[in-house]
Amino acid sequence: MARCRGTTAPPDESSRGARWCPRCCTDRRNRWKADVRAAHHRLAGTPAFLPDEGKHYSEAWSEAHRIFHRTLLEGCGNPVLLExxxxxxxxxxxxxRWSTDRNPGRDGAExxxxxxxxxLARDADTAAELLTHHLTLTADALRE
Incomplete structure (x- = not known):
């Protein structure tokens, strides 16, 4: 059996002689999708604010938030970007964490x-646009 070379794309001219396994790569993409769904589910189910942690994001929510965004990027397979x-x-x-005081005008869950x-739709243009908007709202809250 051919050994998967760990890519998510078929070989091209630059990888002549390397082995590629479409089944392994499909399994990896499916695992990434499941990981994204699980990370979002965890984030959506974690309270952003807890009475005993004050008016800012909770520790648990902050960690779920980090995992969600990190998991989205893991689909790229680029270790430099992930680092x-x-x-x-x-x-x-x-x-x-301090960028919000329970801003009622922002729907972070949405x-x-x-x-x-x-x-998950692999719509890079829309994802980039949404992420830019998401980060801009956070930066704007810090300036207020």
Whole structure:
């Protein structure tokens, strides 16, 4: 049996001689989709605010939020992008957690649901547009 070379695309000219296994790659894509659904389900079911944690995002919600966004990116398979995400997320976590005072005008749950849908549909343009909007709203809250 041919050994999967760990890609999600068929071989091209640059990979001449490497082996590619479409079944393994399909399994990997299906696993990513299931992981995205599970991460979104966890995020949607985690209370963003808890009485004993004050008026800012809860620790549990913040972790579920990180996992959701990280899982969305894992579909790219680019370790440099994933490492960059990890560094940037850690560096910005305090600001992000303090970016809201239970803003009733923002529907973060709907933003995340739409991001999930666009990613699973592999609609890169819509996902990029939604993510830009999502991040802009967070940045705007920090400036207020």
């Amino acid at each position: 960059t995400f990890d560094r940037m997320w850690t560096a910005s976590e305090l600001a992000r 933003e995340h649901r739409r991001l999930e849908e666009a990613a």
